[in-house]
Every structure is written in C-alpha cells, then in structure tokens.
Amino acid sequence: MTNADSLPDRLGRDLLALREKAPLVHNITNLVVMNVTANALLALGASPIMAHAGEELEDLLGFASALVLNIGTLDSAWIASMEQAAAIAGKKGVPIVLDPVGAGASRLRTATALRLLQQGSPAIVRANPSEILALAGAAGVTKGVDSTHTTAEAETAARTLAQSAHCTVAVSGAVDFITDGQTAWRLSGGSPLMPRITGMGCTASALVGAFAGVSATPLQAAVAGMAVMKVAAEIAAESSEGPGTQQLYFLDALHRLTPEDLIRRMQLAPA
Amino acid sequence: MTNADSLPDRLGRDLLALREKAPLVHNITNLVVMNVTANALLALGASPIMAHAGEELEDLLGFASALVLNIGTLDSAWIASMEQAAAIAGKKGVPIVLDPVGAGASRLRTATALRLLQQGSPAIVRANPSEILALAGAAGVTKGVDSTHTTAEAETAARTLAQSAHCTVAVSGAVDFITDGQTAWRLSGGSPLMPRITGMGCTASALVGAFAGVSATPLQAAVAGMAVMKVAAEIAAESSEGPGTQQLYFLDALHRLTPEDLIRRMQLAPA
Amino acid sequence: MTNADSLPDRLGRDLLALREKAPLVHNITNLVVMNVTANALLALGASPIMAHAGEELEDLLGFASALVLNIGTLDSAWIASMEQAAAIAGKKGVPIVLDPVGAGASRLRTATALRLLQQGSPAIVRANPSEILALAGAAGVTKGVDSTHTTAEAETAARTLAQSAHCTVAVSGAVDFITDGQTAWRLSGGSPLMPRITGMGCTASALVGAFAGVSATPLQAAVAGMAVMKVAAEIAAESSEGPGTQQLYFLDALHRLTPEDLIRRMQLAPA
Numbered sequence: 001m002t003n004a005d006s007l008p009d010r011l012g013r014d015l016l017a018l019r020e021k022a023p024l025v026h027n028i029t030n031l032v033v034m035n036v037t038a039n040a041l042l043a044l045g046a047s048p049i050m051a052h053a054g055e056e057l058e059d060l061l062g063f064a065s066a067l068v069l070n071i072g073t074l075d076s077a078w079i080a081s082m083e084q085a086a087a088i089a090g091k092k093g094v095p096i097v098l099d100p101v102g103a104g105a106s107r108l109r110t111a112t113a114l115r116l117l118q119q120g121s122p123a124i125v126r127a128n129p130s131e132i133l134a135l136a137g138a139a140g141v142t143k144g145v146d147s148t149h150t151t152a153e154a155e156t157a158a159r160t161l162a163q164s165a166h167c168t169v170a171v172s173g174a175v176d177f178i179t180d181g182q183t184a185w186r187l188s189g190g191s192p193l194m195p196r197i198t199g200m201g202c203t204a205s206a207l208v209g210a211f212a213g214v215s216a217t218p219l220q221a222a223v224a225g226m227a228v229m230k231v232a233a234e235i236a237a238e239s240s241e242g243p244g245t246q247q248l249y250f251l252d253a254l255h256r257l258t259p260e261d262l263i264r265r266m267q268l269a270p271a
Numbered sequence: 272m273t274n275a276d277s278l279p280d281r282l283g284r285d286l287l288a289l290r291e292k293a294p295l296v297h298n299i300t301n302l303v304v305m306n307v308t309a310n311a312l313l314a315l316g317a318s319p320i321m322a323h324a325g326e327e328l329e330d331l332l333g334f335a336s337a338l339v340l341n342i343g344t345l346d347s348a349w350i351a352s353m354e355q356a357a358a359i360a361g362k363k364g365v366p367i368v369l370d371p372v373g374a375g376a377s378r379l380r381t382a383t384a385l386r387l388l389q390q391g392s393p394a395i396v397r398a399n400p401s402e403i404l405a406l407a408g409a410a411g412v413t414k415g416v417d418s419t420h421t422t423a424e425a426e427t428a429a430r431t432l433a434q435s436a437h438c439t440v441a442v443s444g445a446v447d448f449i450t451d452g453q454t455a456w457r458l459s460g461g462s463p464l465m466p467r468i469t470g471m472g473c474t475a476s477a478l479v480g481a482f483a484g485v486s487a488t489p490l491q492a493a494v495a496g497m498a499v500m501k502v503a504a505e506i507a508a509e510s511s512e513g514p515g516t517q518q519l520y521f522l523d524a525l526h527r528l529t530p531e532d533l534i535r536r537m538q539l540a541p542a
Numbered sequence: 543m544t545n546a547d548s549l550p551d552r553l554g555r556d557l558l559a560l561r562e563k564a565p566l567v568h569n570i571t572n573l574v575v576m577n578v579t580a581n582a583l584l585a586l587g588a589s590p591i592m593a594h595a596g597e598e599l600e601d602l603l604g605f606a607s608a609l610v611l612n613i614g615t616l617d618s619a620w621i622a623s624m625e626q627a628a629a630i631a632g633k634k635g636v637p638i639v640l641d642p643v644g645a646g647a648s649r650l651r652t653a654t655a656l657r658l659l660q661q662g663s664p665a666i667v668r669a670n671p672s673e674i675l676a677l678a679g680a681a682g683v684t685k686g687v688d689s690t691h692t693t694a695e696a697e698t699a700a701r702t703l704a705q706s707a708h709c710t711v712a713v714s715g716a717v718d719f720i721t722d723g724q725t726a727w728r729l730s731g732g733s734p735l736m737p738r739i740t741g742m743g744c745t746a747s748a749l750v751g752a753f754a755g756v757s758a759t760p761l762q763a764a765v766a767g768m769a770v771m772k773v774a775a776e777i778a779a780e781s782s783e784g785p786g787t788q789q790l791y792f793l794d795a796l797h798r799l800t801p802e803d804l805i806r807r808m809q810l811a812p813a
Contacts, residue, residue, distance in 0.1 A: 024686045032305045032321050034574040034615075038740035043785045048740065049644070049686045050574050053617040056648035063647075063686060073305075075324040075348075102320070105334075106327035143334040144295045144320045196526060198309035198319065242523025243314045252784025255738060303576045303592050344576075346595040346619075373591070376605075377598035414605040415566045415591045467797060469580035469590065513794025514585045 007185075008266060011224045012259030014215045019045035023065030023213030026094075027206060028052050028082050030072025030101065033199030036247070040203045043254040044228065046210035052081040061088050065095075065213025068206050069120065071112055072101035072145070072199075079112055086120030095212040095221075098122040099205035102145040104134030117165055123218040125161065126170040126205040126225075129154035136161045146195070151177050155271070159184065168218040172204055176226045177271060180219040184271035187223070189230040191237035193246040204229045227266045232257055234265065278456075279537055282495045283530030285486045290316035294336030294484030297365075298477060299323050299353050301343025301372065304470030307518070311474045314525040315499065317481035323352040332359050336366075336484025339477050340391065342383055343372035343416070343470075350383055357391035366483040366492075369393040370476035373416040375405025388436055394489040396432065397441040397476040397496075400425035407432045417466070422448050426542070430455065439489040443475055447497045448542060451490040455542035458494070460501040462508035464517040475500045498537045503528055505536065549727075550808060553766045554801030556757045561587035565607030565755030568636075569748060570594050570624050572614025572643065575741030578789070582745045585796040586770065588752035594623040603630050607637075607755025610748050611662065613654055614643035614687070614741075621654055628662035637754040637763075640664040641747035644687040646676025659707055665760040667703065668712040668747040668767075671696035678703045688737070693719050697813070701726065710760040712750060714743055718768045719813060722761040726813035729765070731772040733779035735788040746771045769808045774799055776807065 024047045029037055034050050041048040051060050061067065067089040069082045089096050098120065100113030113135055117125065127135070128147035136157035151173035162169040162181035171177040176187040194200045208225030215221035235257075236249035295318045300308055305321050312319035322331050332338065338360040340353045360367050369391065371384030384406055388396065398406070399418035407428035422444035429440040433452035442448045447458040465471045479496030486492035506528075507520035566589045571579055576592050583590040593602050603609065609631040611624045631638050640662065642655030655677055659667065669677070670689035678699035693715035704711040704723035713719045718729040736742045750767030757763035777799075778791035 030321075031302055031573055032309050035306060035577060035740060038574050039785065039789070042738045042740055047686050047688050049647075050572075050615055051644075051648075052615065053650060055618075056650040059648035059650070060686075073321055073323065076326075102322075105320075106322075106330035108324060108327040108330070144318050144331075146318050196313045198306060198313055240523075242526040243310065244519035244522030244526075247310070247522075248519055248786035248790055249784075251786030251789075252782075255735075255784040255786075301592075302573055303580050306577060344592055344594065347597075373593075376591075377593075377601035379595060379598040379601070415589050415602075417589050464797075467584045469577060469584055511794075513791075513797040514581065515790035515793030515797075518581070518793075519790055 007223065008263045008268060010220060011227055012263045014211055014220065014224045015259050015262055017214040018210055021214055022047045023210055024049060024063050025066050025068060025206060025209045025213065026051065026060055026064040027068045028078065028085055029068060029070035029202060032072060033202040036199050037203055037206045039251055040254060041206055041210055043251045044207060044210060052078060054081060054084050057085050057088050061085065061092055061094055066097060066209035067094050068097045068099065068209040069116055070099040070101055070202055070205060071109060072202065074109065074112055082116060083119065086116060090121060095123040095218065096120050097124045097126060097205050097209040097212060099202055100125065100127050100131050100135060103131040105144055110134050122167050123212060124168045124170060124208055124222050126172065126208050128201055129171055129173055132161060132169065132171050133157050147173065151175050168222045170208060170222040170226055172201055172226065178219065178222050178226060183219060185223055186269050186271045187226050187230050188267040190233040191246065193237060193240065193243050194233050196243040197247050227262060227268065228254065228257065231262055231265045278494065279534045279539060281491060282498055283534045285482055285491065285495045286530050286533055288485040289481055292485055293318045294481055295320060295334050296337050296339060296477060296480045296484065297322065297331055297335040298339045299349065299356055300339060300341035300473060303343060304473040307470050308474055308477045310522055311525060312477055312481055314522045315478060315481060323349060325352055325355050328356050328359050332356065332363055332365055337368060337480035338365050339368045339370065339480040340387055341370040341372055341473055341476060342380060343473065345380065345383055353387060354390065357387060361392060366394040366489065367391050368395045368397060368476050368480040368483060370473055371396065371398050371402050371406060374402040376415055381405050393438050394483060395439045395441060395479055395493050397443065397479050397493065399472055400442055400444055403432060403440065403442050404428050418444065422446050439493045441479060441493040441497055443472055443497065449490065449493050449497060454490060456494055457540050457542045458497050458501050459538040461504040462517065464508060464511065464514050465504050467514040468518050498533060498539065499525065499528065502533055502536045549765065550805045550810060552762060553769055554805045556753055556762065556766045557801050557804055559756040560752055563756055564589045565752055566591060566605050567608050567610060567748060567751045567755065568593065568602055568606040569610045570620065570627055571610060571612035571744060574614060575744040578741050579745055579748045581793055582796060583748055583752055585793045586749060586752060594620060596623060596626050599627050599630050603627065603634055603636055608639060608751035609636050610639045610641065610751040611658055612641040612643055612744055612747060613651060614744060616651065616654055624658060625661065628658060632663060637665040637760065638662050639666045639668060639747050639751040639754060641744055642667065642669050642673050642677060645673040647686055652676055664709050665754060666710045666712060666750055666764050668714065668750050668764065670743055671713055671715055674703060674711065674713050675699050689715065693717050710764045712764040712768055714746055714768065718772070720761065720764050720768060725761060727765055728811050728813045729768050729772050730809040732775040733788065735779060735782065735785050736775050738785040739789050769804060769810065770796065770799065773804055773807045
C-alpha cells in the first residue's frame with residue numbers, strides 16, 4: 001500500500017475481491033428483513049446463509065467469512081442462538097458484525113445488545129444514532145426501532161464505544177459516521193427514500209459483513225459496505241418513484257455497480 | 272365538526288395527521304407478511320415495530336399508538352405472545368386491531384381468533400368475508416386462507432359481530448363493508464390484482480392500525496385505512512403489468528398519496 | 543392420451559387446469575422465502591397456505607392438494623412440524639414435494655433431509671445439484687446453500703436417488719434435469735439472474751407442488767413446474783435490469799403466462 005493508494009481505490013478493489021471470492025455471510029437476523037438481506041448479499045456478489053439451529057452452527061460457521069447478528073425480532077431462543085454463534089465464531093476467528101436493532105427501545109434489547117457486544121467481541125457494530133447512544137449509555141428511552149437522533153449527535157458516543165469495545169462503529173443516517181476509535185470518516189449521498197424502506201439498516205450491516213470477508217481491516221470493510229449502500233441508493237433514486245420501486249432498483253444497482261462507479265460517486269471525507 | 276365536514280374531508284385530515292404524528296404501530300403478525308407490512312406502514316408515513324418477546328411487550332407498548340394482532344402463522348408461542356400483548360394494550364388503552372387470518376380453516380384458528388376477540392376487546396376487526404362468517408358462527412369450514420364468500424354474503428354477520436363484540440368490523444373484498452354495528456359504509460374501487468398478492472389483507476389491517484392512532488373513532492380509522500388501500504391499489508394498477516409490479520407501485524402510491532387524491536378518488540357510500 | 547398428445551401439450555393443459563382448480567398448496571417452508579413463495583403461487587393461479595402449528599395440520603391438510611416441505615431455516619420445532627405434516631399427508635394421500643435446502647452443508651440438514659425422504663415418501667424431490675449429490679451419498683461437504691456443482695455432475699445421482707427412493711427428482715441449474723428413475727428430461731432457458739435472487743429454487747419447489755395437484759404423474763408435475771419457472775424467468779429477463787426488477791417481472795410473467803407461451807417457449811428435450 002503506497003500513498004498513491006487512496007481509500008476509495010482500496011474500496012474499489014475490495015468490491016472486485018468480493019465478487020471473485022463470493023464470501024459466505026452467515027446471518028442470524030430478524031424475521032422482517034431476511035428476504036431482502038439475502039437478496040442484497042446475492043445482488044452484490046456474496047453468498048448468504050440464514051441459519052439459527054444450535055445443532056448446525058459449528059458446521060456452517062466452518063465455511064463462513066463473516067457472522068452478522070441482528071436482534072430485530074429477538075426472543076429467548078434466538079438470543080441463545082446468537083450467543084452460541086458468537087462463541088463459535090470467536091473460536092474460529094470469523095469476524096462478527098452486530099446490529100443492535102432497537103437498543104434503547106426496550107430493556108431486553110439494550111441488555112441483549114450489550115451482552116453480545118461484551119461477550120461476542122464484534123469486529124464491527126452498525127447501528128442508527130439512537131441505538132449507538134443507547135449502547136454508549138448516553139441516551140434515555142427510544143420510541144420504536146427508528147432513530148430519533150441525528151448522526152451528528154451520536155459521533156462522540158460512537159468514538160467512545162469504538163474505543164471501549166475495541167471495535168469499529170458505523171452509524172448510519174443522512175450522513176454516515178464510521179470510526180475505529182482513532183480514524184473516522186463521514187459518508188454523504190444516498191437517498192431520503194431509504195428510511196421509508198424497512199430493513200435498509202439491516203442490509204447495510206449485512207453488506208458490511210460481506211466486506212469483512214475480503215477487506216484488510218474492519219474499518220475498511222465498514223466504509224466499503226456503507227459506501228456501496230449510499231451509492232446504490234443514489235443510483236436507484238434517479239429512476240425510482242417511491243419506496244417500492246426504490247427497493248428494487250437498489251438491488252439492481254448493487255448488482256450492476258462497478259468499482260469505477262463506486263470510486264467516482266462515493267462522497268467520503270475524513271471526520 | 273359541522274355538517275360541511277364530510278367523512279371524506281375528515282379522512283383527508285387524518286392522513287395529514289398520520290404523517291405528522293408518525294404513529295408507532297406494534298405488530299405481532301405472521302411470518303409471510305412482516306416485510307411488506309412494515310414497508311406499507313413506512314410508505315404511508317407510520318412507524319412500524321415487529322416484536323413478540325414477552326419480556327419487552329410492556330416497554331414497547333408504552334410508546335405504541337396501536338397494536339395489530341394477526342394469526343396468519345400462529346403457533347402456541349405466538350398465541351401466548353398475542354394474548355399477553357392484548358392484556359398489556361388493554362391496560363394502557365392502546366387500541367387493538369385483530370386480523371383473524373384463516374378463521375374457519377382450522378379449529379385452532381377459529382378458537383384463537385374468538386379468544387382474542389373476547390379477551391382482547393379489539394377496537395377493530397379486519398377480515399375477509401369467510402373469516403367474518405366463521406367468527407360470527409355463521410359458516411362451516413373454509414378451504415385455506417383465501418375467502419370463499421363475497422362481502423355481500425358477510426354483511427349481516429359483520430353487523431351482528433360488531434354489535435355483539437362492541438367493535439368496528441371491516442370486511443374486505445371487491446367491495447369493502449365497514450360497520451360499527453350502527454352506521455355502515457361500502458367502499459368500491461381498488462384492483463383485481465390485489466387478491467393475487469399475498470398479505471394485502473394483512474396490510475389493510477396494519478394501515479387501519481396506523482389510523483387508529485390518529486382518527487377520532489375506530490369506525491373512522493377503519494374507513495380511512497381501507498380507503499387508502501383501495502385508492503393506492505387503483506393508482507398502482509394504472510401502470511402495473513401484473514402482481515409483481517402492482518405490489519411495488521402500490522408502495523409508491525401509498526408514499527405519494529395526497530389528501531386531495533384520497534378525497535377525490537375514494538368511492539364511499541353509506542350502506 | 544394419443545401419440546399426437548405431446549408432453550408440452552399436456553403441460554399447457556395442466557396450466558389451464560391449475561388456474562381452474564386453484565389447488566391449495568400447504569407450505570412448511572423457510573423464513574427467508576415465505577413471502578415470495580406465496581406470491582409466486584398466487585401469481586400462477588394456485589392458493590398458498592403457510593402453517594406449521596401441529597394442532598392444525600390435520601384440519602388444513604384435509605383441503606390441501608400438495609404439501610411442500612422446505613428445510614431452509616430448520617430447527618427442532620420446525621422439523622417436528624414437517625415430520626408430523628408428512629405423516630398426515632401420507633395418510634390422506636396428499637403428494638409431498640421435498641426441498642432439502644443445504645443438504646450437505648451441515649450434518650443436521652443432511653440427516654433431516656434423509657429422514658424426510660425415507661419416512662415422508664415424497665412424490666417429488668426438487669433440489670440443486672450439490673443437494674442431490676449429498677442425498678445420494680455421492681458428495682462431501684458443501685459450502686452454504688448455493689450449489690457448488692453443475693446439473694450434469696448430478697444426473698447419475700439423480701437417477702439413482704429416484705430409483706432408490708421411488709420418487710421423481712428435479713435438479714435445477716442452468717439446465718434442469720428431471721427424472722422418475724426411468725424417463726428423464728432436460729430443460730434449458732431461463733435467465734442467469736435467477737441464482738442472484740434468493741429462494742428461486744424454493745419457488746420452483748412450490749410451483750411443482752401446485753402442479754402436483756393437477757398433473758397426471760409426479761414426473762409431469764415436476765416438468766410443468768420447472769418449465770413454468772424457466773419460461774417466466776426468460777420473459778422477465780427481456781425487460782429486467784438486475785435481480786430486483788427480475789424478481790418482480792417474474793411474478794408478472796407467471797401471472798400473464800398462457801399455455802401457448804409455455805408450449806412455444808419451453809426448451810424441453812429427452813435425456
């Protein structure tokens with residue numbers, strides 16, 4: 001890596017690597033987004049698997065390039081499955097992406113997310129601002145699973161969380177903020193339609209997981225996944241007429257996205 | 272409210288109020304439709320949450336404007352969750368919408384729907400004609416979850432059910448019939464493609480739930496939700512070429528729907 | 543049936559019969575594909591039901607024309623449900639379609655698929671090449687749920703499996719291979735976008751199930767379901783721009799497909 005080798009260039013190469021390797025991304029995720037998560041991973045060029053039975057986690061994680069844990073429709077059985085998967089992934093060196101959906105909205109969600117954070121040692125946490133504030137202990141109670149805070153309000157909490165939990169934190173919003181506790185980046189672009197489609201944050205977590213299987217560092221994987229989201233959303237918005245068509249054109253855009261498009265369109269700045 | 276203040280005018284204002292308030296709609300619904308239900312609520316302007324863990328129902332229902340219970344893929348664990356949620360919602364004064372999917376098709380479904388009706392005291396029941404006939408004790412066994420009766424056949428049963436259960440009943444079909452046991456309305460329009468898309472009845476129940484968080488009465492909420500369905504389906508059908516594109520254009524139409532469109536296009540008549 | 547009555551002609555008539563009868567297809571399937579499976583069945587003209595509660599299987603299977611068992615997100619509760627449903631279907635003479643998703647990828651999946659094969663006596667097994675090789679005992683461990691083998695590699699295993707398990711086997715891939723152990727057919731066409739959409743194999747299994755309710759033999763049902771998939775995928779690909787739009791145009795194409803289109807476009811050859 002030389003000085004001439006910019007972060008956007010590296011992200012472009014990661015996209016090529018992802019399509020060549022087709023990393024297997026193991027998801028234990030919520031019931032609302034399973035279909036769209038799998039489709040986004042396939043459209044980008046990764047290979048998704050959704051599996052939660054304790055009896056097969058050891059076998060399946062032997063092939064996985066990343067494990068994505070998402071607590072969106074958690075219950076005791078699924079929490080046990082996520083904890084077991086996190087332990088196996090830790091043993092096998094499979095990087096974990098944690099999506100703490102609704103942390104702050106119920107005590108169960110906050111406590112579960114914190115336990116997965118502490119015991120699972122995720123490489124990356126991808127969340128909305130309210131969830132990051134809840135995990136950092138900096139927020140009160142949140143209404144539902146949609147953020148009631150802006151990314152700017154969560155930047156300090158994100159840096160603190162990244163340092164204390166030794167992970168990369170990606171906060172998504174109109175502007176994304178991504179930090180490993182030292183370096184930090186902001187990503188602009190995307191489309192205002194994205195928050196009107198369910199599970200786009202969950203999709204971001206899954207794509208970050210796909211890049212975790214090919215990128216040099218968790219920070220680079222997180223920036224790559226978030227950048228791909230922003231650029232594909234922006235391309236989709238050029239022809240969509242609402243959240244229905246946006247959702248489908250977004251999958252088309254993921255599938256057609258070239259490294260050149262990604263490099264040219266991404267709006268990345270150091271924070 | 273004056274004489275000049277017609278029901279369509281009030282529904283138009285409810286749509287504005289919904290978008291301003293973004294009511295949190297808590298859904299305990301079936302595994303088939305969770306994604307499309309969440310997307311329809313977001314497209315219209317509401318905020319969906321899907322959550323079934325007993326441990327968090329108390330926390331989450333503290334913020335909810337409505338609770339939608341849908342038995343489409345019921346089992347003993349989910350039935351227990353729905354009963355617990357109904358009890359909490361009753362205590363907190365959160366209005367309940369009941370969607371008795373497949374009542375009449377199995378004894379488990381009929382019995383569960385009747386128990387939720389009796390113990391949960393829903394403000395609104397939204398169902399297809401066969402399900403209403405089953406709940407009113409007026410029908411034999413039904414094949415599957417699609418209606419084998421017309422709305423006209425279920426009108427008397429709907430009135431009886433509304434009176435005996437002290438709730439509003441919305442029967443969906445080519446013509447919808449909505450009654451609180453006293454007043455009744457019929458809604459025409461929509462698109463014949465809608466029964467070829469899974470979960471459109473479930474979506475109707477969820478949108479009725481969103482309006483239950485802003486409308487003056489359950490009857491008005493039910494008419495608003497059903498009218499929005501009919502009008503958005505009709506707009507979508509103007510450019511769709513089958514049930515696939517219809518489903519997406521429907522979400523676009525929900526998102527773009529103005530109070531003026533709604534008022535101008537709805538085909539509402541007293542029954 | 544005369545010599546003039548070719549297999550394509552019979553498949554065209556089966557499509558007409560399917561739309562007239564609207565067979566009820568009972569699915570116990572995975573959490574990722576439930577929505578798209580139901581939509582594909584509705585778009586084609588069948589009537590889907592998704593239900594897994596042991597307490598209602600006896601009631602619901604009384605009306606079913608076929609039972610589709612899919613182990614894509616299996617766990618102990620769902621496996622028990624599938625085994626119970628298989629036993630009831632066997633007793634009632636309801637034909638079973640087995641989709642052994644991920645057989646070969648974990649010991650749990652391979653063992654469950656083999657048990658359902660042996661105890662459930664499915665009329666038809668629909669799977670990808672890696673899964674067929676795993677069921678036939680001819681393959682090692684597979685990565686994930688996507689096939690790592692071509693159909694050609696699995697043809698011998700498919701014939702052996704069909705003979706030993708006394709069922710029809712449909713192997714899907716760029717070229718499909720369908721055999722009852724005696725006769726065998728190959729189907730070409732379709733679109734390279736289909737493997738970039740999650741659950742298209744599961745959809746194929748469900749459509750085969752729909753035809754099992756109307757076709758003269760399991761072999762004919764399997765060829766009909768697979769042919770409809772190939773032709774609808776090909777029509778969709780003429781206007782799609784990626785896997786997002788392909789998925790929706792595919793549903794539109796299923797809905798609009800005529801017997802004449804099916805007969806004219808299918809690329810069927812004896813193997």
